[in-house]
Amino acid sequence: MDNQLQSISRIFTERLYRIPDYQRGYAWTEKQLKDFWNDIIQLENDKNHYVGVLTLEKVPFENFDKWDDDKWIIKSKSFEPYYIVDGQQRLTTTIILIQAITEIISRKETLNYSTSDEIRKRYIFDSKDGGISRSYIFGYERDNPSYEFLKTKIFLENSGPSYLKEETIYTHNLLFAKDFFKEKLKELNKSEVEVVFRKITQNFLYNIYSITSDIDVFVAFETMNNRGKPLSNLELLKNRLIYISTKFEVDESEKVQLRKRVNDSWKAVYHYLGRNKERPLKDDFFLMNHYMIYFGNEIPSDANQSWMRLRRIQTFFRDRYEENLLEHKFSLKNLNYEGDKKLTINDVNNYIESLQKSVEIWFNVYNPTFTKDYSDEEKLLLDKLYRIGMQHFAPLLLICYLKKPHKSTRIKLLIAIERLSFIFMLSEFRILPSFFEFNKYTIQVAKGDLTVVDLEKKINEYIEEKINQKDFIIELRKKFGGEGFYDWAGIRYFLFEYELSIKDKSKTKRTKIDWLEYSNEKDDFITVEHIYPQTPKEDCWKNSFNIYTIKQRRILNNSLGNLLPLSRPKNSSLQNKCFQEKIDNSLNKVGFRYGSYSENEVSKLSEWNPKDILERGVRLLEFAEQRWQIPLGDYASKVQILNLEFLNP
Structure with missing residues (x-):
């Protein structure tokens, strides 16, 4: 440990910094960026700010000897190359902010007596005699997809023709950070920008800790935390597998090849997890579900599948998967076992191959419009599952798609799962064991004990068993008889599906x-x-509704027929208006007449009274009955589910 705290300006003196392959990419999001910016702004001008420890490892000669772009600066200018073991999030953030500062000042201007070119030469890159060669002072190792992204999108440098423009969640975070700082800097005048630059280069202080050769850098990495952003299990697993790759008693070329495959697999994983910028996928949720399908064969086929047994399966696969992965499956002690328990290089290779193959399917299931492999009907059904919430069936979908069933089989399965999901959401009746039971089906499909065709049949059999129970409708009456439908978890999905049914009958079919x-x-x-x-x-409401008790009016208020999906969020102040004002507000065109298909349907009425609530509620239940093939009984039964018997004494 260096006892003297060092500023960025000292840290970036005759040194090159590289983020090694076992490190995660740039993980900071808006929360951490706001904290970092506030630290800068709130720091008093005559004070210093302790940032934390920057842990470094000297790059071995055999590694940097392969860095063709950097040999000249290491040899001729005596720059020392270092790997960043801990502190890369803060250091990356600082460099992005410095780059943003150089972009908002003109090349003729100076900042604290330095031009933008001089700042860039100090912190971003240096070149031989001002030529076209580049040695980047800070960056990723070349095979990391963030290497080229940092170079082209953040540093605004040109790239070679071989650049594949790979993007991941991490590259999205890099660009978000740069845009965040540029927006903040635009709010400042030049003198204020100079203060920001001085603070981050002179007053933000680090302790420098250098890892010596007797410390295993992989183990050290796992024990270190980054401010406000702990490592995910997927990030820890990558480091662990790279670590294990160095310990196998095989030829060195095999170790190198395995390490490369780990890096390539994680490139693919993070590419797909972050491919849709509008809704990136959670890395640990994917890892957990892949774990279930990959290691599901460890559950014996003839195991007692009682409710408690299923619960233990749930705990094993969902609640303790990270412990099993890191402490049991891919631990150093498994290298020393004999027989079947011994971890081999093929075990690791097979696992990462499965991970890479699975993530593409995982992405397509959550983002069906991105692929050409699915039909329009299949994409529509997957989109419905995304809206209703597919998290309980995600591992089941993953393993079924990995089995590559025929398109018609997939469509039948999706129809069954969507129907089951809705019935679960509607009834919430004895459903907890059901989720555990479907984890059992996931494992059976993974092991080959159950085909996708038979799975679809089992789901439909399960549905029929549930909805034909005598107390199914009784439970619905209990569920909605108190507070009604407004707080029902499925209300938005249900009303959205009804909206789509009206849209399909319309002439325009515009969403x-x-x-x-x-x-x-x-x-x-x-x-x-x-x-x-x-x-x-308003009196317009009192005249029609005040003949009922306060309790009855509350039931009417939250009744299914009284709820309407709005085409866009509207201010709650509009809620209390009379029905005619809700229909047509010509001043700002936010009335029902200008809204969704459901709003248009209601706007055709001249008034809104308890009878209209009842009739629309029954109509919506009839839609549910037809759409999801759920027997809800006759008219009187539907009135009971709506808890509106008092309207038909």
Whole structure:
């Protein structure tokens, strides 16, 4: 440990920094960036700020001897190359901020008596005699997809023709950080920017810790945390597998090849997890579900599948998967076992191959519009599963798609799963063991004990068994008889499906509701409207509804027929208006007449009273009955489910 705290300006003196392959990429998001920026702004001008420890490892000669772009600066200028073991998130953030500063000042301007070119030469890159060669002072190792991204999108440097423009969650974070800082810097005048530059280069201080050769750098990495952003299990696993690759008693070429395959697999994984920038996929959720299908064969086929047994399966695969992966499956002690338990280089290779193959399917299942391999019907069904929430069936979908069943089989399976998901959401009746049971099906499909065709049959048999139980409708009456449908977890999905059914019958077929906007209600803006308002102060409502008790009016308010999906979030102040004002507000065109298909349907009525709530509620239940093939009984039974018997004494 260097006892003297060092600033960035000292740290970036005759040194090159590289982020090694076992490190994760840039993981900071808006929360960490805001904290970093606030630390800068709130730091008093005559004070220093302790950032933390920067842990470094000297790059061995056999490694940097392969760095053709950097040999000249190491040899001629005596720059020392270092790997960053810990602190790369803070250091990367600092370099991105410095780059952003150089972009907002002109090349003729100086910042604290340095031009932008001089700043870049100090912190970004140096070149031989001002030529076209580049040695980047800070960056990733060349085979990391973030290497070229940092160079081209952050440093604004040209790239070679072989650049594949690979993007991952990490590259998205790099660009977000740069845009974040540029927006913040635009709010400052030149003198304030100079203060920011001085603070981050002179007043942000680090302890420098150099790892010596007697310390295993991989083990050290696993024990270190980054500020506010702990390593994910997927990131820890990559480091562990690279570590293990160095310990096998095989030819050196085999070790090198395995390490390369680990890096290539993780490139693919993070590429697909972050490919859709609008909704990136969670890395540990993918890892957990892949673990279930890959190691599912460890559960005996003839195991007692009681409820408690299924619960233990759930715990083993979902709650303790990271412990099993890191402490049991891929641990150093497994290299020393004999027989079947011994971990081999082929075990690691087979696992990472499966991981790489699975992540593409995982992405396509969550983002069906990105692939040409699925039919329009299949894409539509997968989109529905995404909206309803496929997390409980995600491992089942993954293993089924890995089995490559025929398209018609996949479609039948998706129809069955969507139907089952809705019934689960509708009834919430004895469903907890069911999720455990479907984990059992996942394992059976993974082992080959159950085909995808038979799985689809089992799901439909399970559905029929549930909905034909005598107390199924009784449970629905209990569920919705109290607070109604407004707080039901499935209300948005249900109303959205009804909206689509009206759209399909319309002449225009134009989509009027955006699911992402509709499903994320925030603060004072609503996406599901109470037509008869929750606080009916106007006489227009009192005349029709005040003949009922307070309890009955609350039931009417939250009844299914009184709920309406809005085409866009609308201010809650509109809720209390009279029905005619809700239909047509010509001043700003936010009325039902200008909204969704469901709003248009309601706008055809001249008034809104309890009878309309009842009739629309029954109509919606009839839609559910037909759409999901659920027997909900006759008219009287539907009125009971709606808890509106008092309207038909």
